[in-house]
Amino acid sequence: MTTFDKREEGFEKKFAIDEEQKFKAQARRNRLLGLWVAEKLGMSGGAADGYAKEVIAAEFEKAGDADVVRKVMGDLTAKGVAMTEAQVLAKMDELFALAVVQVKAGV
Template sequence: MTASDDVQKTILRNKLLGRWAAERLGITGRDADAYSDALACDTTDPERCDVFTKIRRDFDAAGVVESDDRILQVMTELMLKAGNLMPTARGDSSDAATVAIARNLMSR
């Protein structure tokens, strides 16, 4: 796997993580998409790439009870899922759109 693949995998993980967090925050529809896109975009911004802290703050502000360990566990699970999706996505899977988003975000 190349460094570019690692970045794409992290962007995809953050997109999935954003969906998970949005659900717990009660964010739906376009707002949920915007939230997960923002987390994915933050991957490439050195000043905002700490998605754990962002989610922790958002959960605390909204009163969402979720342990740090659980958030880190989900991050790990979704990184593994993102890694499994990467080769499949290149072969025309339903998650190809998410990988395309990751590639577009990297080009910014």
């Protein structure tokens, strides 16, 4: 195996690890978002955990954040909670940064 081959293999492994961490961080972000929205909806305990799982599942319906945003905005609107899409997106960004730190720390 040449040095080039070893280097290429190293980059491929790093890419795989980075993608796995990104996936875990997105799932963690969605869980944190679900708990945050659940609080806004007046949920706690098991109901909040159940809602967080629904938010995580919303991402798996279709790739991307649009389904997650659509779900939480629909639920917030249905309960009469005043929240803009921009506020939800900003919270998602904030929670993603926190989730990345947690995933890298193994929390």
